[in-house]
Amino acid sequence: MDKIPEDNEKAKEIYNQRYQSALANVFKLQRIIGSKSPFISKELYSDFFEIKKLLSNQLTAYEYFGPIGIHCSSENSVHEDERLKAWKRTTEISDKHQMIIDKMRNYFDSLEIR
Numbered sequence: 001m002d003k004i005p006e007d008n009e010k011a012k013e014i015y016n017q018r019y020q021s022a023l024a025n026v027f028k029l030q031r032i033i034g035s036k037s038p039f040i041s042k043e044l045y046s047d048f049f050e051i052k053k054l055l056s057n058q059l060t061a062y063e064y065f066g067p068i069g070i071h072c073s074s075e076n077s078v079h080e081d082e083r084l085k086a087w088k089r090t091t092e093i094s095d096k097h098q099m100i101i102d103k104m105r106n107y108f109d110s111l112e113i114r
Contacts, residue, residue, distance in 0.1 A: 047099065058089055
């Protein structure tokens with residue numbers, strides 16, 4: 001289970017580090033997808049690009065609303081709506097990631113070794 005310090009300044013620092021790391025990883029994914037695009041199927045490229053878009057949406061939500069799920073007042077309907085969308089995207093990202101892994105496993109299993 002994730003443990004965030006109760007001290008707001010320390011928590012903010014941890015969330016900022018995570019945000020910067022996630023941002024760098026999305027840029028890295030974008031570069032990798034672009035450089036490998038001639039070597040993967042259009043379908044797989046599209047799947048990777050879809051995950052990249054979802055991850056970018058998560059980062060954008062963080063930029064505008066801060067950490068989803070904390071310091072959230074249910075009186076703020078915009079923030080609450082975005083929090084729910086972010087939770088749904090998290091599940092969607094996980095599902096799409098697993099789908100890509102399964103597709104790649106099926107592809108590798110179909111290859112013949114000579």
